Amino acid sequence: MTEPVRLTRHADVIAAAQDPERFSSRTSHHLHVPNGMDGAEHRAFRDVVERQMTPELVASLEQMLQTTAREVVAALPRNEPIDAVADLGEVFAVRAQCRWLGWPDSLESELREWMAENYAAARAGDSSRNAAVAAWFDEIVTRQVTAHREATTPGGAADDATHRLLAERVHGRPLSDDEIVSILRNWTAGDLGSLARCVGVVVHRLAERPRWQQRVRTLAQQAPHATAELDAILGECLRLDDPFVANKRVTTCPVTTPSGVTLDADSPVLLDWTAANRDADVFSPGFDPEAHAEHNLVFGAGPHVCPGRDLSYAELRAITVALLAGTDGIDFAPDRTPTRHLPPLAGWATLPVILR
Template sequence: MGDPVRLVRHADVLAAAMDATTFSSRTSTHLHVPNGMDGDEHRMFREIVDRQMTPQIVAELEPMLAEVARGVVAELPRGTVVDAVRDLGEIFAVRAQCRWLGWAPGIEAEMLDWMAENYAAARAGDPERNAAVAAAFDEIVASQVAAHRDMSNRTKPADATSRLLDEQVEGRELSHEEIVSVLRNWTAGDLGSLARCVGVVVHRLAEHPRWQQRVRMLCRALHQPNRSRAAENTAELDAILAECLRIDDPFVANRRVATCPVTTPSGVTIDTGDGVLLDWVAANRDPEVFSDRFDPAAHADDNLVFGAGPHVCPGRDLSFAELRAVIGALLDATEQIEPAPGRTPTRHRPPIGGWEELPVVLR
């Protein structure tokens, strides 16, 4: 198979994302639950995933996320250079996810080391190295699943891993491979993504003090006794966070394969069996849809940061809750976040998006 057809227009990417029949997600021979599934199989497993991230569950997680975020921010020095990705984003992502999943705190260092190796392997483009990294992470996940199965014989923890172990599909328990695949998707897929989201947002706020102050005000208002405008403030805050991510989308692309000949809305012809790349970065900057202004309200309805259609990100609400927690804790504990003088931020190299290093100074 040759190079995939890259879809870059907003209309084309949206149409492909919405049409899971024509644009199949079965792009790998490896098990990917539920991302690499189609039709009824995807629907059944997606319902399982969705049950772990309901609005009620996300709301119950918010105090824990805020606590973790405050702890991470409290460890950051003031008046000197810190890396908003590694010192803040990655630490928070790992620590919060371990709490959500009910994984042992002692595994945090191992997961941080794995993230660094995963980035290096992705940049190197070496299939064997990528396979070794994936296998290493599967071992981490499998060890935590085994620990939870052992705990469940004595007591039942209230965490996402325990809930997943109780799930069934078509009247049977999930296989070990299916459970590991779901957890790999939540962890391997989301840890780096959240850290890069934090970097993107902090970069935008550091470079634009007016928006930084607006977000600081919104975050602090959420903690005031008078919560009559809480929903309105949360909606505005989420729109600002989403606009930051739209302009500098850390979620670069997703693959599909065409199941039949198709012509996209903009006229791109695709044959049966062609690989297709949904370029979220390009689609989220399509000048026919978005102005060149930072405009959260105007751009919210067309923002594709979390995808669209049957495979839209199931963790969207959780991601916003995590971002509100960590950005809110950072802004609440500071009066100003500034770009580090004399230090240039470093972007991740393809195929990874976002910032690899983001030096800032907290005042």
């Protein structure tokens, strides 16, 4: 198998992300809706996904997200070590996702077990183990789709994201079961771990930099009036320690990138978001949310830019505000060392902290 060419310069990554005709997203034989699609097909399915994440829908979820975040923070002990990734990030990610999708809270433990096995399989690099983990998740999703379909009454209101997805149409027809499962897999299999890692990145930054912790604590007290500044700070935390490492592409013809990287047709490519977000030609040294926001690639770029960006910010903002509103301080736990995820993952695997 040909090793992929990793694009690391900001200009190269932007150019490739914005050029789906020459940098195709069809990199797998498996169905990936809509991430593994191009052109009109991608647009049709992308429209379906975007209808589930409109600004109005995200705004309607904010109270639920805030309530869920306060529940999770309130249940954590004070003045003794906790793991900010597992005990805070994972619990919030799973519970908030279940409530958004209309899945039962009783599913939380199974989803967390799946997340642990998914991490282990990714580290092991064992294709059969990865396939088993994927099959397990597909079974979880299929079970929920079946339950929602059986609970749907003629003319009934679509009151959660799963019901709304079942009512969707593309090219004038209902979505197939495989398409529904693929979309839900994309929303959950990727997003659960991603949100937990985002929480870890933010909490680490706040524990490491007391001045910024105090600034964010002040903004948390002013929420929702300080949303723009708070989101810029969260985005800068993620830019500096990007939990979304890379996305695959394949060239459809010979290409030369803006920095001069020459690629043959059918070359596998990795868009390295982490490296691009630290490109010294674009970003000045240090932590500067306002100056760096315009060029931040945490949620991608181009036609495949993350459609859940607004929802992700709403989730991360809710848990950050709840954490800082519910505590007087966040410190690293003494004598306990945080650990990083090993490739292909990024971010913190464990982050022992003490909530005051």
